[in-house]
Amino acid sequence: MEFDSNRPIYLQICDSVCDRILGGELQPGGRIPSVRDYGGEIGVNPNTVMRSYEKLTDAGIIFNKRGIGYFIADNAREIVLEKQREAFIRNEVPQILKKMSLLGLSPEDIF
Amino acid sequence: MISIENISFSYGKNTVLKDITMQLEEGRIYGLLGENGVGKTTLLTLLCGLKKVKAGKIDIDGYDPFERKPSFLSMEYFLGDEVAAIPMKASDYARNYGRFWEKFDSGKFAELMDIFETDCSQKMNRMSFGQLKKTYISFALACNCRYLFMDEPTNGLDIPSKSQFRKAVSRYTADDTTLLISTHQVRDLENIIDPIIILDRQDVLLNAGVSEIAEKLTFDYSGERHADALYSELIPGGSIQVYVNTSGEESKVNIEALFNTVHRHKELIKGLFSRKEQ
Numbered sequence: 001m002e003f004d005s006n007r008p009i010y011l012q013i014c015d016s017v018c019d020r021i022l023g024g025e026l027q028p029g030g031r032i033p034s035v036r037d038y039g040g041e042i043g044v045n046p047n048t049v050m051r052s053y054e055k056l057t058d059a060g061i062i063f064n065k066r067g068i069g070y071f072i073a074d075n076a077r078e079i080v081l082e083k084q085r086e087a088f089i090r091n092e093v094p095q096i097l098k099k100m101s102l103l104g105l106s107p108e109d110i111f
Numbered sequence: 112m113i114s115i116e117n118i119s120f121s122y123g124k125n126t127v128l129k130d131i132t133m134q135l136e137e138g139r140i141y142g143l144l145g146e147n148g149v150g151k152t153t154l155l156t157l158l159c160g161l162k163k164v165k166a167g168k169i170d171i172d173g174y175d176p177f178e179r180k181p182s183f184l185s186m187e188y189f190l191g192d193e194v195a196a197i198p199m200k201a202s203d204y205a206r207n208y209g210r211f212w213e214k215f216d217s218g219k220f221a222e223l224m225d226i227f228e229t230d231c232s233q234k235m236n237r238m239s240f241g242q243l244k245k246t247y248i249s250f251a252l253a254c255n256c257r258y259l260f261m262d263e264p265t266n267g268l269d270i271p272s273k274s275q276f277r278k279a280v281s282r283y284t285a286d287d288t289t290l291l292i293s294t295h296q297v298r299d300l301e302n303i304i305d306p307i308i309i310l311d312r313q314d315v316l317l318n319a320g321v322s323e324i325a326e327k328l329t330f331d332y333s334g335e336r337h338a339d340a341l342y343s344e345l346i347p348g349g350s351i352q353v354y355v356n357t358s359g360e361e362s363k364v365n366i367e368a369l370f371n372t373v374h375r376h377k378e379l380i381k382g383l384f385s386r387k388e389q
Contacts, residue, residue, distance in 0.1 A: 006332045008325055008361045009302055040282025043274055044302045045140055051322065 009044060013052035018061065018080045021072060028074045032062060059083070112137055113158065113258070113289065118167030120153055127153050129313035130167070137257070138286055142304025143293040144370055149310045151293040152192065155260045158291070159189035171258065185213055187258040190251045192266060194243050201238075201246045202231040205253070214255035223249035223283060227275050240267045248276065252283045259284070261292045265299040273299045297366040307366065309373050316373050319384050325361040327383050329354050330368060341379070342372040355383065 005012060020026045032038070035053060039046040053070055056062045061076045073079070100106070113135035120128040127150040135141060145151050156162045157169060160176035160183070169176055174183040197204060201224065209215035224231050227245040235243055244267050251259055265273055273296075280303055284290055294300055307324065309317040331337060334349035343352040351365055353372040373380045
């Protein structure tokens with residue numbers, strides 16, 4: 001995996017899992033790789049992946065079956081959608097509006 | 112756990128380590144960084160029992176490494192910067208020497224050699240330096256020991272081997288294994304080493320996890336000038352600036368920029384990180 005954004009790696013891993021849920025690659029009830037396997041796949045410290053999995057667990061997107069592994073929650077897609085919509089409105093929309101005003105563009109020019 | 116208390120070491124009159132104190136927790140992959148000559152290799156050789164401290168004490172799970180008790184030696188492995196080209200096939204070497212480590216796993220050795228695309232049936236004295244190094248890295252990880260010390264392991268590795276190394280380390284170290292990797296090649300090991308130790312001439316400047324570093328320092332790649340930047344560096348497409356994190360938001364830690372920041376503001380950084388949040 002190529003990490004180039006300025007976000008911490010553990011958050012980028014969360015983003016990647018969420019994107020794969022939205023894209024349908026990861027389905028509710030499906031199992032995701034163990035911390036060590038995933039870390040091995042992307043060349044990242046397993047403790048970092050652990051931190052990502054903890055965050056996703058806290059958000060209710062994945063859950064841990066003790067001794068078996070991590071699985072995608074039934075309502076993962078809804079949770080991810082809600083979170084990402086919220087984040088889009090909070091973070092990205094203001095940036096887009098700022099850029100539009102810099103370039104002298106109005107919404108009608110685009111949509 | 113590794114506990115290092117006020118240790119000193121000198122080569123003749125040349126003092127290398129002086130009054131060094133730090134603790135290493137289990138199950139972590141530590142990166143040991145420092146300029147040339149600050150004693151990284153010396154520290155590793157003290158930890159594995161090859162040298163004796165002049166003052167102070169090292170305690171590894173109740174053992175003093177320099178006593179070199181077999182029960183201690185079988186739970187640690189030291190991979191030096193230079194490795195011996197033995198006239199023996201890699202697979203024979205693993206079979207003959209692996210038995211000194213109780214949990215040595217020859218299946219794992221073969222898998223690792225496979226990941227590194229290195230031929231087990233080749234004689235080690237016929238290998239290139241990189242192939243030889245990869246053989247020893249595979250051996251070290253296959254030992255399944257509690258403490259693994261590696262001195263510049265990615266030196267001499269070609270470009271694909273560096274990513275193979277990251278993958279191998281992440282996948283093949285056991286949960287309770289502590290790895291201590293000294294390196295100058297921080298880009299080779301970015302995303303793998305955490306916590307990060309920065310050793311200075313006779314001082315430990317930093318020993319902190321990546322999440323703690325991101326909590327305390329902001330790495331700003333935006334290009335907007337920050338008045339209180341402790342360090343800034345131009346990069347293609349902008350700059351990296353490092354300043355004290357006041358927003359509470361975490362950014363991606365850049366180890367090179369971290370290293371340079373720590374060196375410019377030694378006391379400030381030590382102060383910032385000595386306040387441990389509970």
